[in-house]
């Protein structure tokens with residue numbers, strides 16, 4: 001079994017299925033992926049609640065950017081994020097705001113389109129691909145980098161190479177990828193924090209604890 005799979009299985013066994021992404025619609029996942037940039041999920045929940053009366057693409061597109069910014073204030077960087085949401089909607093309109101019109105688009109092409117939207121980088125694009133568009137991709141974020149590095153793995157420097165490296169050595173299974181990202185975030189918050197709690201960590205016996 002490849003090391004990534006060992007980490008995944010141990011985390012899944014320890015924490016159980018996480019059932020991500022918490023949202024009531026595909027569009028809400030896309031919105032949440034932008035709102036969670038540079039903040040934690042608790043701050044996003046309030047913003048999503050404020051947006052709930054307009055949380056469909058047509059309504060949000062017709063709402064002035066300034067009003068969107070006020071509604072999402074709790075998520076931080078709200079002026080920037082309001083513009084990013086508008087940019088996302090501008091792109092999504094090309095598909096009549098319907099995710100089914102994107103279902104046959106090849107993953108690389110869809111990622112390239114998402115990366116072309118103002119304010120959407122690798123991590124956000126991959127979160128959308130994984131949870132909104134059901135593509136089996138790895139989210140190469142800072143949490144994954146921290147855990148894998150400490151575990152003793154050599155991680156490529158760029159996020160793109162890091163993602164490709166994991167995807168080449170992990171089963172192509174959508175549900176496993178969706179759980180893996182959620183489990184990594186959980187583990188980075190509970191044990192493998194900036195100051196790690198190694199002694200009680202479920203990966204302790206396998207981890208080399210590099211730099212700890």
Ligand code: SF4
Pocket residue numbers: 147150151191192193196197198199201202203204207208209210212
């Ligand atoms: S043993 Fe320590 S360094 Fe390794 S994954 Fe657990 S918390 Fe992180």
